[in-house]
Every structure is written in structure tokens, then in C-alpha cells.
Amino acid sequence: MSDKPEISNAEFEVLDVLWDDHPATSNEVISRLNDKKDWHEKTVKTLLGRLVKKEVLGFEKQQRQYLYYPLIAREDYTKKETASFVSRLFKGKITPMVAGFANQNSLSKQDISELKALIKEWEQNND
């Protein structure tokens, strides 16, 4: 198995818009990022290139432009990042993390019912 690619913060933003919808040309990526970030066109292209080198993105040539697409799934990435985050900051226990989060970002009623549903589901599968 291959080593986890290190994706920097700025690179992540680029990857994120490609997860939302792909494949996309660099210009599409640039314009979608314009809504959120204030990055120069060249900056985004550098990031795209770095992500390709890191084998996080792939591309196909379409005439003179490239069509970029993610090589790793968002779900896989977020799962691994979450596991390592929780492990580092909370000794691997999610509850304290949720507790701290709840205490700072007050949860909505909907969050709570979603969590309850999640727990119920877990209990049905593990009993």
C-alpha cells in the first residue's frame, strides 16, 4: 500500500472543489475558487500541478487543456484524517471531541436527532 499523500491546506481547497464536481478544467477550478478564496490564477495552477505530482489528481488532455479529476475519494480522505485527528488530539476517543464541539458550537436539534439515528443504527448492527 502506498504512503498517505500529504495535502496542504491550500491544496485541499483545490481538491475540495474537484470533489464537488469533476472533471474540470483549470479555469473551471479557478472560477469556482474565486467565490471563496482570493487567489491568483497562477496560484491555483501551481496547486493543481502539485496535486498531480503528488498523485492526488489525475487529468486527461482535451485539446490544449487538461481535465482534472481526483484520484482519491473524499470519503477515504476524510476518514483517515478524522482518525488521525481524533487520535492525536483526543487519544482516539470521539466522545470528548463531540463534547468539546457541542460546548463551543452549540449543536442544533437536527444534529442531535442525526446523532441519535446514528447511534440507533449502530445498536442494531452491533447487538
Next chain:
Amino acid sequence: MSDKPEISNAEFEVLDVLWDDHPATSNEVISRLNDKKDWHEKTVKTLLGRLVKKEVLGFEKQQRQYLYYPLIAREDYTKKETASFVSRLFKGKITPMVAGFANQNSLSKQDISELKALIKEWEQNND
């Protein structure tokens, strides 16, 4: 209010052992880290120095040695990091994060009952 200090991964490990118990001399920090990491003494001292410069650690002189201690609370740090993590990777929603975590690191029965307790508590405070 001051800007969030950026704490690197290696720096975090040093801060972490100081959160566990402080104040401590550099040698104490070094020896506690030896159990986990394989870092040269000089490396740890560099990291201590950087954390002091970043105003994450403070110290008092004790004869020729320094006694280091954290200037920021673990709770404050983890809360902020969690908020920004959840915001970046899960659009601010904890449930999908917990779901992904559950699906990868199967939760223990205890985790589940802790989560239920947390929810119950929330419901009592917010109704």
C-alpha cells in the same frame, strides 16, 4: 485578541507532554518524549525554543535551567482545532464526521453510552 498561534505537528508533541504535567525542565520533556518519539535531545530543545517564541510556552529560570509551562489551555486549543477541522472537512456538521469515524474505527459499547449520555445532557439543557 491575538492571532491563533500555528503549532506544527512536532511542536504539538512537545506541548502535549507539557499539558500532561508542568512545569518541566527540558530534560524532563526530553525523557518523556523518549517513550513515544525517537527525537534527538537537540531537536526537542529547538522545538521548546520555537514554542516559546510563538508564545505557546512560557518558562521560569530555575538556576541555569528553565521550567517550561503551557500558556494556552489544552481545552481551548482542542476546541478551536476541532471547530476548524469539522468546518473544513465536514462543512461544520459533526454527525457525518462521527459517522465516518464509527464506520472506520468501530465504536465501543462504552463510546456509545458516553455519546448517549452527552445527548441526554444536551437535551436537558436545551429544551
Next chain:
DNA sequence: CTTTATTGATTACAGTTGTAGTCTATGTGT
């Protein structure tokens, strides 16, 4: 007192990151 060990301070140095600018080849308008 003089040598030695130790502590923090300073310096080193390559790789990564944020943030672009320049170069080169190719498509486009006239």
C-alpha cells in the same frame, strides 16, 4: 583554579508551502 560537562542561544540546511512570475508551445483572430 582549571578542565569538563551541560544548558540555552544561535546557526544550518533541505523539503514543504503560499503565492506568484516567466518561458514555451500552441490555438485564434485577421
Next chain:
DNA sequence: ACACATAGACTACAACTGTAATCAATAAAG
């Protein structure tokens, strides 16, 4: 055909990181 625009490739460069080694001051040991 020819000048210009444009895409990606390559280059730039300072700050931050990981990972130490060297320097300078001082305490400890003989």
C-alpha cells in the same frame, strides 16, 4: 501566414518545518 492570447511547465522566493550541530556561558568536578 502572422501577431497575439492562453495553457501548462518551469522558476522564484521567503516563511515554516523537521532535524540537528555548533557556540557561548556557567555550573560541577577534580
